[in-house]
Amino acid sequence: MDTLKEIGLSDWFQSHIDQNKLATHELARIVAVHKDSFMISNGKQDVFAELSGNLHYSVESATDLPTVGDWVYADFYDDDTHAIIHGFVPRKTLLKRKTAGKLVEFQLIAANIDTAFIVQSANENFNLSRLERYLVMINQSGITPVILLSKSDLLPQSEIEELTTSILTTYPEITVIAFSNETRENLDKVRDLLISGSTYCLLGSSGVGKTTLLNSILGSTKLETQTVSKKQSKGRHTTTSRELLQLENGAMIIDTPGMRELGNMSVDSGIDETFSEIIELMQHCKFSNCSHTKEKGCAILSALATDELSEQRYKNYQKMKSESAFNDMSYSDKRKKDKDFGKMIKTTLKNKKR
Known part of the structure; x- marks a missing residue:
């Protein structure tokens, strides 16, 4: 053992x-x-x-x-x-998402992860809506999230601090580290988070610097890297499979393929945790069945009117709620059809034997 x-x-x-x-x-x-x-x-x-x-x-x-x-x-x-x-063996945690495209099925990313690093480039790739989607997926799984802002050398320090502060204002309990693979700034802070015996994974779009970061941590150029397309500001896929690597200090880390499409389903608790302030506000609405559209005494409408709650953040919450509900319903229908089809095949085979 x-x-x-x-x-x-x-x-x-x-x-x-x-x-x-x-x-x-x-x-x-x-x-x-x-x-x-x-x-x-x-x-x-x-x-x-x-x-x-x-x-x-x-x-x-x-x-x-x-x-x-x-x-x-x-x-x-x-x-x-x-x-x-x-x-x-039963899983302690499981990272999964909806498959890309119209197919309604889960795609497994990794199992038994302790901490997930969300990597977004500070200069061109940072997207709050996408960050929230990653957080929903991670929170749903009961995994500890850490936000890493790559390519910090391409922005003035004042802008990096402003970006970090904006994230921490919404998510004060999450660790946020801005780093640079080029200047090696704060790479030691990332390494310090990696504990022997624990398992980590890197999540993010292609070209944000995940594989380069992993090479920096490994102290080698073992893994191939590619740059972001300047024309589309989208990374070319470098990692095409998922692999668990063990570091010298005993920590284990998984690099995952870049995700251009990040759909969620069956993530109600993840959404509630990621948008916890919205859930808290709903508890203060005058009516328990408040639709948050026109009712007097609606805490959500009041918070939107006073800018206590960002309109964009609330829209993101609504969008993910409705998307998850739609995908859940479609998935349930698909499972029922699959089971009915399976029963039909079994019945046909039994009758054929008779």
């Missing part, structure tokens, strides 16, 4: 291990996901792995699949050069 502790096996996970499964399988952690294949670690070496037939055919949705950061039960073969995954 000592080697597994070095890659994040804490007391919490040990208390959630199925001893019956552990009696017949070994414990390992997924350290990389490449489309349909996995790389797992037993604390000694990384081994290519695939799902067992039973696990593969029991999958009903994306959340039933293992993802990077998961602890799994596995059997190792051929001198530990190949492995079969038979199940996974």
